[in-house]
Amino acid sequence: xxxxxxxxxxxxxxxxxxxxxxxxxxxxxxxxxxxxxxxxxxxxxxxxxxxxxxxxxxxxxxxxxxxxxxxxxxxxxxxxxxxxxxxxxxxxxxxxxxxxxxxxxxxxxxxxxxxxxxxxxxxxxxxxxxxxx
Numbered sequence: 001x002x003x004x005x006x007x008x009x010x011x012x013x014x015x016x017x018x019x020x021x022x023x024x025x026x027x028x029x030x031x032x033x034x035x036x037x038x039x040x041x042x043x044x045x046x047x048x049x050x051x052x053x054x055x056x057x058x059x060x061x062x063x064x065x066x067x068x069x070x071x072x073x074x075x076x077x078x079x080x081x082x083x084x085x086x087x088x089x090x091x092x093x094x095x096x097x098x099x100x101x102x103x104x105x106x107x108x109x110x111x112x113x114x115x116x117x118x119x120x121x122x123x124x125x126x127x128x129x130x131x132x133x
Contacts, residue, residue: 003031003046003049004028004031004032007024007028007049007050007053008024008028010053011024011053011056014057015056015057015060016060019056019057019059019060020056023052023055023056023059024049024052024053024056026052027048027049027051027052027053028049030045030048030049031045031046031048031049072111075107075111076108076111079104079107079108079111080108082104083104083105083108086101086104
């Protein structure tokens with residue numbers, strides 16, 4: 001599979017159509033034009049395409065508003081496993097301060113409840129929506 005085909009496949013699979021058309025497709029077009037210029041120019045063009053792909057991924061994550069939710073969902077298992085890692089220390093958690101243990105426990109509970117509330121909270125009914133005749 002060629003570089004262009006690989007980037008196109010990744011982009012169409014993971015990016016929105018808007019990000020692909022506005023960010024990645026122009027970078028791929030520039031790559032195809034620059035690829036005939038020599039090895040050094042081709043390497044620079046490949047790097048430019050990879051930067052465009054990373055920028056498109058970032059744009060989709062930020063524009064969609066899912067970056068904070070994703071980070072929160074990543075923190076859940078991180079806190080969970082950190083807590084149980086600390087439980088498995090040779091001397092237990094007796095060497096740790098009670099403030100750290102309490103803070104970690106509160107973080108685990110908070111991060112576990114928040115996604116459940118967000119995902120399972122019932123949708124609100126629209127208020128005063130006009131009906132069409």
